[in-house]
Amino acid sequence: MTYQLVLSLISGVFIAGAAAYLGTLMLSKKMAVVAGPLGHLALPGAALALVYGFSISLGAFPFVVVGILLIWLLEIRTKLQMEALTAIVFATGVAAAFLFLPIDKAQAALIGDISKVGIHATVAAVVLGTIVFIAINRSYPEIMLISIHEDLAKTEGINVKLYNLLYLSAIAIIVALGVDLVGGLMTAALVAIPAAAARNVSRTLAQYGLAAGACGIISSIIGILSATFSGLPAGPLVILTSGFIFLVTVTMAKV
Amino acid sequence: MSDVLLEVKNFRVALEGSLVLSDLNFTVEEGEFLTILGPNGSGKTVLVKALLGLVPYEGVVNWHKKPQIGYLPQGLNQMSVRDMPLTVKDFFTLKKLKTHEVLNYLSLVGLDKSVLNKRAGYLSGGEFQRMLVAWVLATRPNVLFLDEPTTAVDIAGGETIYSLLRNIWREQKLTVFNVTHDLNIVFAHSTHVLCLSRFRHPCYGVPKEVLTPEVLSDVYGADVKFHTH
Numbered sequence: 001m002t003y004q005l006v007l008s009l010i011s012g013v014f015i016a017g018a019a020a021y022l023g024t025l026m027l028s029k030k031m032a033v034v035a036g037p038l039g040h041l042a043l044p045g046a047a048l049a050l051v052y053g054f055s056i057s058l059g060a061f062p063f064v065v066v067g068i069l070l071i072w073l074l075e076i077r078t079k080l081q082m083e084a085l086t087a088i089v090f091a092t093g094v095a096a097a098f099l100f101l102p103i104d105k106a107q108a109a110l111i112g113d114i115s116k117v118g119i120h121a122t123v124a125a126v127v128l129g130t131i132v133f134i135a136i137n138r139s140y141p142e143i144m145l146i147s148i149h150e151d152l153a154k155t156e157g158i159n160v161k162l163y164n165l166l167y168l169s170a171i172a173i174i175v176a177l178g179v180d181l182v183g184g185l186m187t188a189a190l191v192a193i194p195a196a197a198a199r200n201v202s203r204t205l206a207q208y209g210l211a212a213g214a215c216g217i218i219s220s221i222i223g224i225l226s227a228t229f230s231g232l233p234a235g236p237l238v239i240l241t242s243g244f245i246f247l248v249t250v251t252m253a254k255v
Numbered sequence: 256m257s258d259v260l261l262e263v264k265n266f267r268v269a270l271e272g273s274l275v276l277s278d279l280n281f282t283v284e285e286g287e288f289l290t291i292l293g294p295n296g297s298g299k300t301v302l303v304k305a306l307l308g309l310v311p312y313e314g315v316v317n318w319h320k321k322p323q324i325g326y327l328p329q330g331l332n333q334m335s336v337r338d339m340p341l342t343v344k345d346f347f348t349l350k351k352l353k354t355h356e357v358l359n360y361l362s363l364v365g366l367d368k369s370v371l372n373k374r375a376g377y378l379s380g381g382e383f384q385r386m387l388v389a390w391v392l393a394t395r396p397n398v399l400f401l402d403e404p405t406t407a408v409d410i411a412g413g414e415t416i417y418s419l420l421r422n423i424w425r426e427q428k429l430t431v432f433n434v435t436h437d438l439n440i441v442f443a444h445s446t447h448v449l450c451l452s453r454f455r456h457p458c459y460g461v462p463k464e465v466l467t468p469e470v471l472s473d474v475y476g477a478d479v480k481f482h483t484h
Binding site for chain 2: 144156203208
């Protein structure tokens with residue numbers, strides 16, 4: 001196993017594991033779809049990173065933060081449905097990216113390129129993935145209660161604004177990291193598919209988190225390994241693997 | 256004579272530019288079972304939310320003792336959590352309770368450990384509501400706000416919930432603010448009533464004294480006949 005493959009696997013496992021775990025909350029808050037436009041908004045940042053030769057995640061991060069603020073503000077100001085905002089933000093992000101994204105480098109921004117990840121990006125994935133996992137794990141009861149009934153959470157003394165900020169920050173970090181693994185086009189799948197698969201086979205919250213994390217990690221390992229041996233890009237293979245796992249869980253679905 | 260718990264003076268709420276509540280003045284004593292009565296759109300839920308600090312208001316809301324509040328919101332039922340893999344036990348772990356504590360609170364509402372590992376979204380309406388009452392009691396509140404606690408429950412189930420709430424109110428010496436538009440509940444379970452109406456000034460007092468046929472007709476904007484036994 002080459003040094004580069006080890007770095008790719010470590011990055012993939014930490015990004016996909018944390019994304020899947022966060023996805024269990026996003027699915028409960030019916031916000032998994034938000035990761036899509038955020039990934040698309042990250043594209044201009046990824047494009048800048050490719051043009052100037054720095055980390056895609058680093059380039060994506062400020063754009064994702066702006067995207068989160070944009071969606072939050074647009075929802076308050078316009079009261080438009082999330083689906084409409086998704087379409088608007090999606091189109092704007094992609095259009096801005098293609099203004100200055102070199103076509104020969106477009107693939108890495110659109111579908112990710114974990115096979116060339118460096119040591120610094122790997123360390124960032126391990127550290128940030130762990131921080132997101134711990135932060136979400138510690139605040140899971142509070143965020144889950146907010147998603148069940150916000151007013152109930154408030155009267156139980158939960159600082160809803162603070163937890164929403166924490167939750168959105170976790171999304172921003174995961175989407176920025178996810179762009180490296182699966183590209184700007186498929187970040188929603190990185191959070192939504194493992195969580196959806198886990199929901200099919202879980203009866204309890206503990207099973208839900210575990211199964212989602214396992215699905216994310218297994219998908220990233222199989223996707224990255226099969227990319228190495230087939231020469232195909234890793235991002236789509238990671239997503240296709242988790243899509244296949246989802247299909248298997250449909251046959252085992254518990255209600 | 257009981258101590259005053261809450262004083263509300265010159266209370267008004269305007270939401271998105273329209274006045275929902277105005278001229279509201281009342282005092283609640285510790286241990287009251289106060290029903291907030293009124294037709295749809297009279298501002299019952301808004302009043303509760305304002306007292307809980309969930310919507311802005313003008314006027315004075317003076318709690319004489321810091322209340323430990325429990326809240327059963329309107330519209331939270333088993334369907335709200337049906338798409339989540341959330342057992343009854345999980346629902347209580349959101350409050351970080353241990354299993355033996357959960358069982359104690361469940362027994363207060365007549366549920367046993369057989370529901371512990373059931374999915375909360377697949378309980379019956381009555382079971383879910385009782386679980387919710389147990390869940391709210393787990394923070395040891397001394398003031399309970401109940402917003403239409405029986406809307407997702409059939410008539411017999413609703414009566415069971417109210418009998419249960421009345422027993423808990425008595426045994427735990429709670430003060431209850433209960434929202435309903437059901438006159439039966441007022442006469443059967445409440446010590447006091449606050450009636451809200453879009454057509455007249457609010458009324459407050461002991462149900463049999465203040466809820467005259469004229470007042471009821473004004474509150475509901477139509478002839479309402481009700482016979483107490």
